[in-house]
Amino acid sequence: AQSVTQPDIHITVSEGASLELRCNYSYGATPYLFWYVQSPGQGLQLLLKYFSGDTLVQGIKGFEAEFKRSQSSFNLRKPSVHWSDAAEYFCAVGAMGGGNKLTFGTGTQLKVEL
């Protein structure tokens, strides 16, 4: 069974600073990887996804993530954070043959200081 670990429960950054949110996964084959963002009381919005191909994936809102198979990681990055990026971020893993099921990490709460 697949699993996802997001080691950082809370992260605080200053507006304009760079950001990296960590995600490690466990899965026997090549996983499908996702990053979602959730604002309070809202559903999830997809930031980016990795299925195959180029391991550096560009997403919406200036986010990118890099798939590193050797480290079983899929960290999310943004070079310059905006105050509106404050939200909860979830990493998720899916698997072919898994019925499109997703397993979510526990989330990282991002706070942006002005």
Next chain:
Amino acid sequence: GAVVSQHPSRVICKSGTSVKIECRSLDFQATTMFWYRQFPKQSLMLMATSNEGSKATYEQGVEKDKFLINHASLTLSTLTVTSAHPEDSSFYICSATASGGYNEQFFGPGTRLTVL
């Protein structure tokens, strides 16, 4: 495109009553829909997977008689919380995916259920 709606967005009910939550895919046919439950400041926990025209598949520990799921059409799935109790209070989120291969899940905005 790929919009999923949920109704209602918020519902408050008395203990012992039943509540129905609707999940609709507005601009695509969703062969599979998923129902998640999210407690405050926690991650999403998959409750069940429903395929159009079939019985839902429930995750371990989820009471299928309490959480009734119907996926009667390619654009609508419903979750009914029967005989709701305060411990059922939570944020319920649905998602939908189209057919063919591995497909991205599109999430609804969620429904906040409060049982008094």
